[in-house]
Amino acid sequence: MRQIIFMKGFTPLEVQRHRRYDFYRKAQPPYDSVRVRTNPSLRLLTGFTIVELLVTVSIISLLSSVVLASLNSARTKSYTARAQQDLAEFRKAIALLEFDTNQAPNHHPIAGLPGSCQQDAETYLDETRAGIQATDGAFPRWAGPYLQSVPKDPWGNRYIFDPDYRCFNNEVGCGSGDYWARVVHSGGPNKSGINAYEADNIVLVLCRP
């Protein structure tokens, strides 16, 4: 009768252990609590020890952190690729703006003129003085919009036109070396703004002096 009760709701392995437990008790009266506690297979009958629970929780935490790190890395790669695509679209739009108006964003001389590549000052590409989606009225022969909408970068920040950007952190798009350049860029995962020359930025170089 006892075995029938044991078998209800238990897996075959548990039923087998119950039977071993029952046999062990009958074979060695009186009940030897020390031997039962130290027998690994019988010990499972009484549930998990606190050490086993802690080890299990630790393993689950470790696996979770590994999975999360992997997901974050994959997301950063995906966001970086998307930012690079957006920057390539900005380069095309700026080329059209320069072709029509003979001016770059923020009314800078176009990149091809001698000595014009590195200039001050910067602008966000969604501003009218950038001339990409709308004009501030100061671009001659402006025939845009050159992009129907100016996107935010994948981290929710504004893209930047910086005609005096310092590449020296091996950021994506800059490569190695230490030089100044005219670029369009995203502030990257840390969402930095204008004149933050940082390793997490995603950059597209338009010209170098």
Ligand SMILES: [Ca+2]
């Ligand atoms: Ca700058």
Ligand SMILES: [Ca+2]
């Ligand atoms: Ca940054």
